[in-house]
Amino acid sequence: MDVRAFGKGFEEFYDLVRSEGIIYRRGNPSEIIRRNGRVVVRAEDTLLNKLVEVEADQVVLAVGMLPHPEAKRIAQLLKLSRSEDNFFMEAHPKLRPVETATAGVFLAGCCQGPKDIAESLTHARAAASSALILLINGQVQVEAATATIDRDLCAGCGQCAAVCPYGALTLHLVHNIMTVNPVLCRGCGSCAAACPSGTINVHHFTFDQFMAQIEALSTGFWLPTKIPKIEMVAT
Numbered sequence: 001m002d003v004r005a006f007g008k009g010f011e012e013f014y015d016l017v018r019s020e021g022i023i024y025r026r027g028n029p030s031e032i033i034r035r036n037g038r039v040v041v042r043a044e045d046t047l048l049n050k051l052v053e054v055e056a057d058q059v060v061l062a063v064g065m066l067p068h069p070e071a072k073r074i075a076q077l078l079k080l081s082r083s084e085d086n087f088f089m090e091a092h093p094k095l096r097p098v099e100t101a102t103a104g105v106f107l108a109g110c111c112q113g114p115k116d117i118a119e120s121l122t123h124a125r126a127a128a129s130s131a132l133i134l135l136i137n138g139q140v141q142v143e144a145a146t147a148t149i150d151r152d153l154c155a156g157c158g159q160c161a162a163v164c165p166y167g168a169l170t171l172h173l174v175h176n177i178m179t180v181n182p183v184l185c186r187g188c189g190s191c192a193a194a195c196p197s198g199t200i201n202v203h204h205f206t207f208d209q210f211m212a213q214i215e216a217l218s219t220g221f222w223l224p225t226k227i228p229k230i231e232m233v234a235t
């Protein structure tokens with residue numbers, strides 16, 4: 001319907017191809033039929049406000065881009081989040097555009113959303129640089145606040161693993177007890193909230209510490225003991 005030449009040099013390119021004989025027609029295509037061995041596109045020309053037919057040797061449709069059919073399996077394998085349109089989701093659209101919620105997994109190109117070649121290249125270079133930073137450092141800092149599980153209380157129900165966004169929990173097949181991988185754990189606390197038996201604590205954020213904080217808030221313990229009195233004086 002409308003040409004939006006938004007990128008650098010796109011408007012000039014649009015002008016160039018028009019000057020070389022390419023015709024743009026503003027309208028709504030409705031149907032493609034075959035007639036006498038040729039392809040005919042039926043459309044409404046919205047500038048002329050009339051129906052038109054254009055004969056062509058070949059019609060190329062600009063269709064919407066979809067994620068790869070394997071994306072779902074890879075997302076399950078690597079514990080990646082997906083957006084509403086099923087592309088892989090970045091950790092933050094502005095601050096962490098190539099990182100995922102899973103540490104060490106980076107996104108590049110159209111797996112994250114439709115992109116042109118220039119955008120894909122930029123994205124890929126950013127992803128490669130982010131991965132290189134980890135490799136050059138040779139060390140990874142892990143979270144200090146990771147989950148711990150009381151082995152005596154764990155029933156092996158698996159509810160915690162179902163909510164862990166980082167794939168840090170694995171059920172021990174022999175002992176039927178959940179185990180935490182402290183390198184993968186990011187200390188988000190989702191598992192602690194999901195565990196029906198209160199078996200999980202996060203280092204430095206234990207239930208007792210939380211309760212103490214809530215109690216302090218509810219009793220106003222943290223407030224200044226003397227709140228300055230404000231007097232309104234009419235003049």
Ligand code: SF4
Binds near residue numbers: 180187
């Ligand atoms: S604290 Fe978060 S990241 Fe760590 S095991 Fe629990 S749900 Fe997973």
Ligand code: SF4
Binds near residue numbers: 155157196199
């Ligand atoms: S939710 Fe609690 S009881 Fe169930 S497996 Fe996880 S830690 Fe064990």
